[in-house]
Amino acid sequence: MLCSHGELVLPDSTSCSPCPGGYYSPEGSSICTQCSSGTFCPVGSSNETVCVAGYYSHAGAASCTICPAGYYCPNASTTFHCPTGTSSKEGSSICLEANSCYDILNKTGTHRSGVYNITTLRSQTTISVYCDMDTEGGGWTVFQRRFDGSVDFYRNFSEYENGFGSASGEYWLGLRTIQEMLSKASHELRIDVESFSGRSGYDVYSNFRLQGPGYTFFVDNRTRSLNMTTQYLLLTGCSYTPYGQNFTTFDRDQDQRNDGNCAVLAKGAWWYNYCESANLNGVYGRVVQGDGIGYFSFNPYDNLRLTKVMFRPSG
Numbered sequence: 333m334l335c336s337h338g339e340l341v342l343p344d345s346t347s348c349s350p351c352p353g354g355y356y357s358p359e360g361s362s363i364c365t366q367c368s369s370g371t372f373c374p375v376g377s378s379n380e381t382v383c384v385a386g387y388y389s390h391a392g393a394a395s396c397t398i399c400p401a402g403y404y405c406p407n408a409s410t411t412f413h414c415p416t417g418t419s420s421k422e423g424s425s426i427c428l429e430a431n432s433c434y435d436i437l438n439k440t441g442t443h444r445s446g447v448y449n450i451t452t453l454r455s456q457t458t459i460s461v462y463c464d465m466d467t468e469g470g471g472w473t474v475f476q477r478r479f480d481g482s483v484d485f486y487r488n489f490s491e492y493e494n495g496f497g498s499a500s501g502e503y504w505l506g507l508r509t510i511q512e513m514l515s516k517a518s519h520e521l522r523i524d525v526e527s528f529s530g531r532s533g534y535d536v537y538s539n540f541r542l543q544g545p546g547y548t549f550f551v552d553n554r555t556r557s558l559n560m561t562t563q564y565l566l567l568t569g570c571s572y573t574p575y576g577q578n579f580t581t582f583d584r585d586q587d588q589r590n591d592g593n594c595a596v597l598a599k600g601a602w603w604y605n606y607c608e609s610a611n612l613n614g615v616y617g618r619v620v621q622g623d624g625i626g627y628f629s630f631n632p633y634d635n636l637r638l639t640k641v642m643f644r645p646s647g
């Protein structure tokens with residue numbers, strides 16, 4: 333008995349049945365053959381169909397599967413992890429190099445916050461960063477994050493230059509990397525804070541940059557904020573603002589105080605002036621206006637439970 337293509341002869345030799353999904357049978361064949369990897373065979377197939385670009389299949393597939401985000405599928409039958417420092421969106425046959433969280437957002441479309449690998453543009457260094465992909469549409473490269481006090485932030489200049497902690501936990505990305513990433517295009521700075529009482533707020537400033545070997549702090553204007561006062565702005569005009577200040581650590585005094593080192597007084601590291609109206613790298617869980625973690629525009633007396641400081645290209 334001769335069945336039409338896409339069918340097989342049943343044991344009674346008098347009737348035909350369609351091949352099940354994942355199998356095919358050419359015209360005149362009495363058996364169904366397993367569909368090979370890289371192709372798919374729906375129910376009743378008479379031949380194998382090759383998966384389109386960005387999809388893959390293993391042997392015996394009734395349909396192709398879309399290549400997941402973070403992978404690439406160059407030959408329709410295998411999924412490969414994107415190499416470190418690159419990323420892909422779902423359905424990709426190639427991976428693209430990303431040099432910031434904003435770049436990852438644009439190349440993958442993901443709104444999942446977490447740790448990603450990026451390759452910096454100038455020095456071509458591949459590093460892990462925490463990306464905030466939720467806030468205001470995402471694309472923020474987080475360079476400081478504190479939430480449980482597990483990492484000691486009272487560190488020396490070299491550590492603040494090179495970074496410490498882990499991108500998946502509490503961390504400081506490093507002044508060298510921050511400066512390099514800010515050097516191309518204009519970026520906005522966003523600071524998120526939350527106190528132990530559960531109150532939260534944020535501050536956003538335009539044109540954040542760090543200049544020269546002292547990593548001198550500059551921003552242009554506050555563009556939006558929540559639960560912030562009009563006092564203690566990060567702008568010029570007061571002796572506590574970080575504006576125009578170099579970064580000071582306990583072993584590198586670049587502040588405006590002649591009678592001491594603000595990093596030692598405040599047990600932190602910051603763009604101290606004479607000394608500070610923000611001490612986000614202070615001692616976790618300690619009282620503010622001493623050496624605790626404070627952000628005075630939020631509340632000079634509020635001890636902060638959460639801090640997150642980040643940037644992304646503006647406009």
Ligand SMILES: [Ca+2]
Pocket residue numbers: 585586587588589590591592593594
């Ligand atoms: Ca000093």
